[in-house]
Amino acid sequence: MRAPIATLCLLAACAAWPAHARTVYRCVRDGTVSLSTAPEPGSKCVAKQIDDNAAKVPNLWGNLGVVKGTLYERQQDGKTVYGTRKLPGSTPVLAFTVQTPPGSPAHVGLGALGPPQLKRFNAEFRAAAKKTGVEDAMLRAFAHAESGFDPKATSSKGAQGVMQLMPEVAREYAVADPYSAAQSIDGGARHLKQLLRRYKGDLDLVAAAYNAGIGTVTQYKGVPPYRETIEYVAKVQALYERYRDAMTKPVKARR
Numbered sequence: 001m002r003a004p005i006a007t008l009c010l011l012a013a014c015a016a017w018p019a020h021a022r023t024v025y026r027c028v029r030d031g032t033v034s035l036s037t038a039p040e041p042g043s044k045c046v047a048k049q050i051d052d053n054a055a056k057v058p059n060l061w062g063n064l065g066v067v068k069g070t071l072y073e074r075q076q077d078g079k080t081v082y083g084t085r086k087l088p089g090s091t092p093v094l095a096f097t098v099q100t101p102p103g104s105p106a107h108v109g110l111g112a113l114g115p116p117q118l119k120r121f122n123a124e125f126r127a128a129a130k131k132t133g134v135e136d137a138m139l140r141a142f143a144h145a146e147s148g149f150d151p152k153a154t155s156s157k158g159a160q161g162v163m164q165l166m167p168e169v170a171r172e173y174a175v176a177d178p179y180s181a182a183q184s185i186d187g188g189a190r191h192l193k194q195l196l197r198r199y200k201g202d203l204d205l206v207a208a209a210y211n212a213g214i215g216t217v218t219q220y221k222g223v224p225p226y227r228e229t230i231e232y233v234a235k236v237q238a239l240y241e242r243y244r245d246a247m248t249k250p251v252k253a254r255r
Contacts, residue, residue, distance in 0.1 A: 024048045027085065033241070036083030038076055043085070046204070070095050113238060116140070116246040120149040121162065124182045128189035134196065137243035138203075139189055142210065144243075145235050151181040163188025207236040 025036045027043035039045040072090035074081050082093070117140070125143075129136040146164035147153035159166050161184035170178045175187035192206065198214070199205035208216075208223040211232045216224050223233055 027083075029085070032085075034083055034085035036081060036085070038079065038081040038083075040083060040085060040087065041076075042087075044202070068096070113235065113242070114144075114148075116239075116243050117144065117149055118246060121181050121185060124185045127182075128185045131186070132189040132193040134189050134192050135244075137247050138192065138240055139185065140243045141236055141239035142188060142192065142207075143185065144239050145232065151179055151184065160184075163191075165191070203237060203240065204233050207233040210236075 023037075024047075025039050025045040026048055027034045027036055027040040027045040029040070029043040034040065034043070036045070039047075069084045070086070070092050071094045072083055072086055073093050074083070074087055074090040083090075086092075120140075121143075125136050125139050128134070128139055143149055143162050146159070147162050149162060151162050153162070153164065154160050155164060157166070160170070160178035162181050163184045165173075165175060165178050165184060165187055167178075169175075169191055170187060173187040173190050175183045177183050178187075192210070195206040195209050195214075199209070204223055205217055208229050212224050212226060212229045216229075223229060
């Protein structure tokens, strides 16, 4: 059982690993995250290099708190693979409950993630979601990450309002008053709609472009290697999962 236990420590972000670097795949499917020692068929997976000698273990789950799950073993391409998602042919190895380590530092100047805020500009978010087709939870995740829902927020780079629209973006979407919550949310939603279309729903690229610009994502052919942008993408992903979960709980409760 030594290999599965070591793998569980890797996937669950334990500290006592053998002394060498590892590659872990963070896989996303239908809004859920799993970790695996190889890319999962049917999921979008990103390789994460983990240095066992690092002073701080990164949070690969993308959310905080207690994570409960099962470690599964499967055969893939002639190799034994371990992961936390139950796939066809998988065999359960271990059940685990872990406290995830603190996530990446918050996006510069934006503070901690904090709980979902479902009452802030509720009518405006619903209207923008209905108009554009961009998920309400996603709009709120970006607003939370960008301004903490502060309609008067102004960044050092000139971004303004709830959705922190840069002046050129505000002009593109005819946002006359970027400090109007309704106009900012509407403009931000239309901008996100275009980004989702451009990047075929890839939220990592959408968030990277929202933060660093389309040209920068094109230049690097993906998420640019800027600490701020990498942290921002992780923050949006974590917030999106939180808002989706918070906004579906009442629906489940009524059933």
